[in-house]
Amino acid sequence: MKAIRTGATPSTLEALEYVDIDDAKAPGPGEIMVALKASSLNYHDYAVVRGMIPTPQGRIPMSDGAGEVTAVGDGVTEFSVGDSVVSTFFPEWLDGAPLSSAFTGVPGDGIDGYAREHVTASAASFTRAPTGFSHAEAATLxxxxxxxxxxxxxxxxxxxxxxxxVQGTGGVSIFALPLAKA
Structure with a gap:
């Protein structure tokens, strides 16, 4: 399958590589496989590929992804094949104040991200996409x-x-407008 990886360390935009990588493995217990259909670009992703957030050489960037579940591992009850899903930024942070350990699992810097065709990950790495959202829209959430x-x-x-x-016209500001109005 195809993926984008960071090249030289420290990384630069020019060093990004479009490469063939191994296919995603079949999901194990508690995991799902997702065919990624969209990803959204955030400043976080820019910081990764520019080397402002240190990552190992060869990291797959992009912290946000959306797609369709293509396989479900044993014990997964919240997802079925065909479900539209969106990734979670802190898969290990479930409630309360964020723990510093949650940052090690951030897709695109702590672990490989979503600039690839398929991914197999813990079911906690995804949640259902809102009904009526395209994959591109869901990826921005x-x-x-x-x-x-x-x-x-x-x-x-x-x-x-x-x-x-609300200051600016970036993604956070655009989301803040309807949330604040509601």
Whole structure:
């Protein structure tokens, strides 16, 4: 299968390589295989490929991915073949304050990301894509959408009547607008 990998260390945009890699392995217990259909580019991904976030040479970048489940391992009950899914940015952070250990599992820097055709990963690495979203739309939720939601409702606890200043026109700002208005 095809993938994009970082080249020389420290990485540069010019050193990205489009390569053949081994096919994704069959899912084991608790894992799913996903045919990736879309990924979204965030500043995080730019920082990885520019070497601002250190990664090993050959890292597959892109922290956000969306696609279709093609195989399900034993014990997985929340997904079925054919489900549309979107990746999670912190697969190991389930609740509470983020632990520093959660950062080691961030796709695209701590582990290989989604700039490839297929991936086999823990079922916790994905969640169902919203109904009616294309794969391209769903792929934008992972980093930018959740960052905006967390800033407004976890870090701040936005309430009706609060005033919100949204600065810029990047992904986080664009998601913050409808979330704040709702």
């Amino acid at each position: 992972t980093c930018a959408g959740v960052t905006a939601w967390r800033a407004l409702f976890v870090d701040y606890s936005l309430k009706p009547g609060d005033t919100v200043l």
